[in-house]
Amino acid sequence: MKLGNFAFELADLRTEQERATGIRAAQAALAGQGSPICLACEEEIEPERRLALPSAKRCLACQQRLERFKRRRR
Numbered sequence: 001m002k003l004g005n006f007a008f009e010l011a012d013l014r015t016e017q018e019r020a021t022g023i024r025a026a027q028a029a030l031a032g033q034g035s036p037i038c039l040a041c042e043e044e045i046e047p048e049r050r051l052a053l054p055s056a057k058r059c060l061a062c063q064q065r066l067e068r069f070k071r072r073r074r
Contacts, residue, residue, distance in 0.1 A: 030055050038062050 034055045040062035049060050
């Protein structure tokens with residue numbers, strides 16, 4: 001029975017480690033520099049968007065299109 005508890009504790013530890021790794025990756029992505037030019041349409045990213053999200057790599061319209069596309073693929 002003790003081995004069963006150990007397995008659950010190990011699974012909980014692994015889950016917490018994966019969650020922490022995911023959080024650190026998201027924080028690093030947000031802290032990174034964005035681009036002044038949209039990767040999709042190659043137009044300038046709006047200054048308001050860059051101020052709100054300095055790590056932005058796409059203009060608002062292209063980001064919205066990408067997110068809609070991803071939602072449809074689910």
